[in-house]
Amino acid sequence: MRLSRYFLPTTKETPAEAQIPSHQLMLRAGLVRQGAAGIYSWLPIGLRVLRKIEQIVREEQDLAGAQEMLMSTVQSADLWRETGRYDSYGKEMLRIEDRHGREMLYGPTNEDMITDLFRRDVRSYRDLPMMLYHVQWKFRDEIRPRFGVMRGREFLMKDTYSFDIDAEGARKSYYTQFAAYLRTFARMGLKAIPMQADTGPIGGDLSHEFVILAETGESEVFYERVFEDLDPMGLNPRQRDSVEEAVRPWTAPYAATDEVHDPAACPVAADDLVTGRGIEVGHIFYFGDKYSKPMNATVQLADGRSAPVEMGSYGVGVSRLVGAIIEASHDENGIIWPEAVAPFRLGLINLKVSDERCTAVCEELYRALRVSGVEVLYDDRDERAGAKFNTMDLIGLPYQAAVGPRGLDKGVIEVKNRATGERREMAMDALIEWMTE
């Protein structure tokens, strides 16, 4: 993409309404614009990041054996009456009345609706286990939306629902998702620590929240040092029968948020306990027949009896992750995107567009890299070099390649690693080869 044609409005000033780094940087780097309190539109570069995060989440759900579908945003209030949640959910539910006066709502979550879809079409134990997920916009009418997309009202969530014939199967589904979540966050370059959690308004017996570490995180967290050396990418979520055992290195050690951590009762020696700050990016629940029983979602078992299906639900805050990743990865100059979610991999800077040689080299590089499938943002604007470097630092692409007259005299392009700040000089061919290897 040529920056001269790209709708990427960046600003130097820190917007007064933004209190935390991710909110400030998402506005300054042109990722989002607020439409109303807690409601954002995604500009092109923000949407690219959102889609990359969504795609990683999707791939890991598919790998775990979940099937993608898509439920509507607007739901009928009747379903929520069956489970009693229409009255109990409170003011965070955005209630809507249609032109005929029928009570509807903008879905804040989908346990009730998926249970309805399940009971309509699934009859037999032979169809289980089953996991269904969707990636859809949700609405929670927060009383005080703030922190940008971190606590917005309209937000993009991936929510998965599992269906099993008994508690043993449901535990397997639960830990399958547990493994998928560890892999999902690791692929985004994040260190995610699962913490036993309260089940809150979703209900149920077993629950973990996944917290990523960020100096500017919303809550204080305490965890055993052993978490720092764990790598989940060897986990295979398809091995249902052994997955609970496989994730034990993540479930056995101590980890807790400040809400539940009690220093006096903590079983971990001070030397082994790490204190940090974290942001919740995922939450998983096993809640048995909490919804299937009142909604009469039963299956026939092998012995002919029928029983309510055992369920769990598993959420990832997709739009929240955009903010959370920035909280975990930025400096005073701007965002530092992990490669897996970066909107472009390389920023190509033409330091002097009036210089024919610079422009010819840039055009050739831009063409060659795109042909090879490298995602390049080409700053072809007629601006000062300093402004161009500042823009690239702000938007945080993993690599910057600066083409200027002095470098070309020596036959080199200066390449900077945004995360480490390391600079090296490379010939054009070497740069292309390195980017496409």
Next chain:
Amino acid sequence: MRLSRYFLPTTKETPAEAQIPSHQLMLRAGLVRQGAAGIYSWLPIGLRVLRKIEQIVREEQDLAGAQEMLMSTVQSADLWRETGRYDSYGKEMLRIEDRHGREMLYGPTNEDMITDLFRRDVRSYRDLPMMLYHVQWKFRDEIRPRFGVMRGREFLMKDTYSFDIDAEGARKSYYTQFAAYLRTFARMGLKAIPMQADTGPIGGDLSHEFVILAETGESEVFYERVFEDLDPMGLNPRQRDSVEEAVRPWTAPYAATDEVHDPAACPVAADDLVTGRGIEVGHIFYFGDKYSKPMNATVQLADGRSAPVEMGSYGVGVSRLVGAIIEASHDENGIIWPEAVAPFRLGLINLKVSDERCTAVCEELYRALRVSGVEVLYDDRDERAGAKFNTMDLIGLPYQAAVGPRGLDKGVIEVKNRATGERREMAMDALIEWMTE
């Protein structure tokens, strides 16, 4: 995907609430389920089709130079007050009040919102022309939703907005989108005919609707025979300066819906006039400064003056297209998907799962085809052959490959083309080669 593990609830019975073939078949073939009047959830096989259509639309927008972004579903009423549409839009607009009593709405279209985003960040003629688009759920509170996704309330739309400094530029943007639309529908295997149209509540001076031909279409259409031989795939929407001329073969001949067609005044000889039925799947508008003027969305021109930006909007009914394609392509046995939008390319039928040879061949075929990137739905269920053929005909995959003992005795697999009904026998290697060539 293995059918035994796939959430694909099909039915033989025609649902009583469905009056038209696409609605009946989308329910019977397990594409969607209704949640409330005119509101549908997409089951896995339906979502696959929806995503393929969306992706074709996206690729053609990108090719035309439009930039993808994503606006929120919920909007503030304030924006719509600036253009006067909050009062004029009527009851089709779903009005919402949040917990603080603020007036909001679920966006039925986005002219007001995109004009607001534009005026906040774009200042100069140098940034134009610009085209922005998004693919997002919309809501129109139809008084009588019917015909399934063809006239639903919550629907997926691609809407593009163009911004130019003057009317001449705006015409170029308009015909750029015109060309993109012709290509978009052609890629889906559809014959789309552009018809001059009224501008209705969007407003403006120039408008076309794109109508695809289907025997069961909603309205009668009249068009010159010459349309039947036109192929738009040679059009290059990037050639802005010549695109109006390039699309003249589609703009010059006569075409009209029954709403405007007057037999007495029709300029076309009876022999050259074709009468058929059609379904509107796209609508494009040039409306100048209708929104930019009241909202004060101006840019500075080269001579220093400032002027309201000239705009157009361009909509494709993405979810509607799923129904429209079925109306255009089905028979008494079920759906006949055009290859470009089919949920899977091949249905692999194991005619006798208890036969080790059949199962071994099927497993090997399934593995080999998936490794080569062929999308296969493998019917590995323990069902009668007749039921399996019926399911495959109903869901309408382009090709069916049936593996049975008698065929294997001869070393062949029977392959059926769903559209033509043509059957041929092929060796396993030949089938793999043909599917992956």
